[in-house]
Amino acid sequence: MKIGIIGTGNMGKILIEAFIEAGAVPPENMTITNRTLKKAYSIQSLYENIVVKETAEEVAKDADIIFLSVKPLDIHPLLMRIDHLLTKDKCxxxxxxxxxxxxxxxxxxxxxxxxxxxxxxxxxxxxTLMTFGENLSAEYRDYLTEICGKISKPITISENVTRVASDIVSCGPAFFSYLLQRFIDGAVSETEITKEQATALASEMIVGMGKLLEKDLFTLPTLQEKVCVKGGVTGEGIKVLENELGDVFHHLIQKTHEKFDEDLCEVKKQFH
Structure with a gap:
């Protein structure tokens, strides 16, 4: 199948690179465009068989599956422009x-x-979080699950958990890299370790922790139990986290949902 990607910003570029490098989509089967064409041509310089089109209309005409990698409020006007090209056999x-x-x-x-x-x-x-339309064919469901399975673990979600699932999956790396950076800053400020060494140690630690979870050697609670020896140093650190973190993550989820509700209202105005 031919894949089209309209918008080659951060996430569009990540999808392009991941699909190609995982062997999920051959470069010659991918057609891309961007408002600033220079960005699209920059990607083509890395994968020369990718086809760059000057307009979204050309991508919609050429591709079977069209990814809209644009801002939420840009989707409605974009679809209005290309709707006449979106035949029932396309996705x-x-x-x-x-x-x-x-x-x-x-x-x-x-x-x-x-x-x-x-x-x-x-x-x-x-x-990757997946929600399928009622009209999506089994062929497309299987194909999308297959290509996303080569770059991630595809998980199907319902509409009512979209925001919180996105908080965990998409925003989570930013949230936890911020916490890790604060952890590093604290270590550098309070001791003689260099920032470079603390960063290297923390980065390897987080990678190793991920592998423990990936291999199902520990769950999050058992991981804490194994490291946190009763009356030991780790336990004292956990006490600080319990006292000072408080409801920070409750507030974080509340704030992301407030912003999400604002976005929903703006999008709803367009679609109604």
């Missing part, structure tokens, strides 16, 4: 959480899905 995919599959279905006559990627997909790992 449109949004990668942004505020636009639901029902909204996509209300606007176009082709098949639809939503696939929310993560920056971790660039390492051919992590999760």
């Amino acid at each position: 449109v995919i949004s990668i942004t959480s505020p636009v639901s599959v029902k909204q996509l279905q209300s606007l176009v006559s082709c098949q639809v899905a939503r696939i929310i990627p993560s920056i971790t997909n660039r390492a051919l790992s992590g999760v």
Whole structure:
């Protein structure tokens, strides 16, 4: 199948690179475009068989599956422009959480899905969140699951957990890299370790922790139990986290959902 990607910003570029490097989509089967064409041609310089088109209309005409890698409020006007090219045998995919599959279905006559990627997909790992439209064929479901399975673990979610699932999968790397950076800053500030050494140690630690979880050697609770010896140093550190973190993650989820609700309202105005 031919894959089209409209928008080659951060996430669009990650999908392109991951699909190609995982062998999920051959470069010659991929057609891309971007508002700033220089970005698309920059990707073509890395994968010369990729086809760059000057307009979204050309991508929609050429591809079987079209990924819309644009901002939420840009999706409605984009679909209005290319709708006449979206025949029933094609599939449109949004990668942004505020636009639901029902909204996509209300606007176009082709098949639809939503696939929310993560920056971790660039390492051919992590999760992609999948929600399929009612009109999506079994052939497309299987194919999308297959190609996403080569760059991640595809997980199907319902509409009501879209935001929190995105918080964990897509925003999570930013949240936890921030916490890890603060951990490093604290170590450097309070001791004689250099920032470079602390960063190297912390990075290897987090990679190793991920592998422990990946291999099902420990769960998160048992991992804490194994490291946290009663009356030991780790236990004292856990006490500080318990006292000072408080409800920080409750507040974080509340804030992301507040912003999500704002985005939903703006998108709803367009689709209604």
